[in-house]
Amino acid sequence: MSNLLEIKNLRTHFVKNKRVIRAVDGIDFQIRKGETIALVGESGCGKSMTSLSIMGLVPSPGGKIVDGEIILDGVNLLDLTEKEMYRVRGKDIAMIFQEPMTSLNPVLTIGDQLTSVIIHHLKLSKKEASERAIEMLELVGFSDPAKVMKNYPHRLSGGMRQRVMIAMAMSCNPKLLIADEPTTALDVTIQAQVLELMKELSERFSTSILLITHDLGVVSELAERVVVMYAGQIVEIANIGDLFDEPLHPYTEGLINSVPSIDGEIKRLQSIEGNVPAPGSIIKGCKFAARCSRAFDRCTKEEPDLWLMEDGSRAVRCFLYDDEEAN
Structure with missing residues (x-):
């Protein structure tokens, strides 16, 4: 492959x-x-x-x-x-971020956000983009995608917003x-x-x-x-x-x-x-040596x-x- x-x-x-x-x-x-x-x-x-x-x-x-x-x-x-x-x-390349609320525009409907991405990248008409958006929302598990299209992000739960982000990311077949x-x-x-x-x-x-x-x-x-x-x-x-x-x-x-x-066994x-080393710190040798129980002399002198x-x-x-x- x-x-x-x-x-x-x-x-x-x-x-x-x-x-x-x-x-x-x-x-x-x-x-x-x-x-x-x-x-x-x-x-x-x-x-x-x-x-x-x-x-x-x-x-x-x-x-x-x-x-x-x-x-x-x-x-x-x-x-x-x-x-x-x-x-x-x-x-x-498409990207899904950790918190979908910060990735979705709070003043635009889900439909507006989805269709704008599709129109920009796939050069479809507004009607075709809307159909594509509804198809993607169905694919990610929404039973009433047309209703979701009219909603604003704050009306959706965290899981629903993340599904919208996945639909948006996958809508242009990245x-x-x-x-x-x-x-x-x-x-x-x-x-x-x-x-x-x-x-x-x-x-x-x-x-x-x-x-x-x-x-x-x-x-x-x-x-x-x-x-x-x-x-x-x-x-x-x-x-x-x-x-x-x-x-x-x-x-x-x-x-x-x-x-x-x-496996059911309770253990500490x-x-x-x-x-983790502070950003910008200068470390001689292996960066993990200070935390490693198996480190030896070479680890503190050379970088592997x-x-x-x-x-x-x-x-x-x-x-x-x-x-x-x-x-």
């Missing part, structure tokens, strides 16, 4: 009080056509800034992509003008859907419905999904592969089954051990000691590379898996 998106050595930096903050610090990964990948890690590790970099929405002034390539279907998005990127957003913490503001029952909906729509339209989350429960429901980030870097990439069965990086292991078990949850494992199916940034160390 060919790659839809290739991220190569992406670096997104911010300058604050003359200090350089490396929000995204040289990351590489790919998303295949029709594949769902999860980008996971604690708050502040660079997940959302990765998504904003892909969308060309890095906050400015202050933020800037300083290196790398973001290749979508053979086109490096970093070579495009802002006008060209405007056409890409919504049509080729190649890539970026979902940034799409279920965080929803209760557990609605979370499950939204995840199932995203899965169904992905299969129906062959859309690739980049799911950004800190919730490993959400990851296990939707993703095929997982990219684990820490302090702006990728520390592990693995298929979903391999990651949960045998996490390689101590950080990944800590994330998994902090999730409650559902483990936490990862310490905190992201090593590809022998079978090529996974990668890890840790000296425990360096051939030199093993010998």
